[in-house]
Amino acid sequence: MNHTSMTCKQVYDLVMAYLDNELSAQDRAEFENHLYKCCPSCGAYLESYKETVRLARQVGRSVSQDDVPPRLIEAILKRVPQGDDLAD
Amino acid sequence: MAPPGTSSAGAASRDENEAFLLAGLRRGEAAAFERLVRDTTPRLLAIARRMLPNEDDALDAVQEGYLAAFKGLPSFDGNSRLSTWLHRIVVNACLMKLRSRRRRPERSIEDILPKFKEDGHSWEPGSAWRNPSESLEQAELSAKILEAIDELPENYRIVLVLRDIQGLDTAETGVIVGLSENAVKTRLHRARQALRELVDGRALGKDGGND
Numbered sequence: 001m002n003h004t005s006m007t008c009k010q011v012y013d014l015v016m017a018y019l020d021n022e023l024s025a026q027d028r029a030e031f032e033n034h035l036y037k038c039c040p041s042c043g044a045y046l047e048s049y050k051e052t053v054r055l056a057r058q059v060g061r062s063v064s065q066d067d068v069p070p071r072l073i074e075a076i077l078k079r080v081p082q083g084d085d086l087a088d
Numbered sequence: 089m090a091p092p093g094t095s096s097a098g099a100a101s102r103d104e105n106e107a108f109l110l111a112g113l114r115r116g117e118a119a120a121f122e123r124l125v126r127d128t129t130p131r132l133l134a135i136a137r138r139m140l141p142n143e144d145d146a147l148d149a150v151q152e153g154y155l156a157a158f159k160g161l162p163s164f165d166g167n168s169r170l171s172t173w174l175h176r177i178v179v180n181a182c183l184m185k186l187r188s189r190r191r192r193p194e195r196s197i198e199d200i201l202p203k204f205k206e207d208g209h210s211w212e213p214g215s216a217w218r219n220p221s222e223s224l225e226q227a228e229l230s231a232k233i234l235e236a237i238d239e240l241p242e243n244y245r246i247v248l249v250l251r252d253i254q255g256l257d258t259a260e261t262g263v264i265v266g267l268s269e270n271a272v273k274t275r276l277h278r279a280r281q282a283l284r285e286l287v288d289g290r291a292l293g294k295d296g297g298n299d
Contacts, residue, residue, distance in 0.1 A: 007207065007208030008204060008209045008210040009204040010208065015281075016276065039210075044216065048284055049284055051219055052283050052287060053252060055221065055229070056233060056237070056283060057252050057253075057255070058233075059237075059253065060254065060255060072129065072133070072150065073125060075151055076129070076151055076154045076155075077121065081116065081121075081159075
């Protein structure tokens with residue numbers, strides 16, 4: 001493995017900023033140079049990071065449809081403030 | 089009660105709808121409260137379920153959060169969105185419950201994060217991460233991902249839940265958890281890194297991890 005000035009740890013630390021397009025042009029160039037010319041394992045790390053985020057978001061889509069027990073809604077609505085309760 | 093201005097989409101329409109709802113709440117309209125509760129409970133309960141392992145605790149936290157919100161409504165200053173304010177109250181209710189019932193010490197995030205040699209390079213160049221979706225069926229995969237999220241330290245789990253599970257943006261997450269946007273980004277990144285380690289198919293043990 002032929003490393004550049006950017007270390008694997010620096011690459012790991014910058015993965016999210018890279019994916020969010022928040023790196024400076026120079027950092028982005030060094031990041032990509034490390035990944036694509038020097039260190040395939042960091043390239044694999046980037047892909048596995050992206051896949052982890054995808055899996056979490058996929059789970060998020062399913063849990064956002066979670067059932068809400070009707071008794072919870074009823075219990076909350078029973079405690080809705082009335083008239084004077086809302087006065088400052 | 090019909091929401092106004094359904095012709096325009098996006099943030100302006102959302103703000104207009106929220107202002108209309110808030111006005112109804114402040115007038116004590118039962119329909120406004122019912123709309124608020126029915127619209128926001130699913131997301132708030134999903135967050136509570138991710139923060140609290142016990143279902144009854146999650147239901148209690150949501151209920152307690154709404155009661156606190158109803159009580160605090162006259163002093164809501166409108167500086168954040170109503171839903172953000174509600175999220176913050178429910179997250180705080182979850183944290184209080186969690187801290188009163190903690191049964192086991194949390195793992196340190198540093199224990200989970202990747203390790204490096206002194207020169208900053210990886211210990212295991214070329215070691216393969218095994219995508220858990222290659223060996224697990226969808227239902228089992230979702231369960232494993234949720235279990236892994238539950239293993240994250242609380243301060244990291246809540247940020248990941250709000251950003252990646254609930255899809256809130258960085259600014260809104262910062263308001264809810266009381267962090268700057270930069271701090272939210274740092275925590276989210278570390279939470280994702282830790283989650284990656286925890287969901288590695290090799291660690292999940294389905295197929296032994298032999299490459």
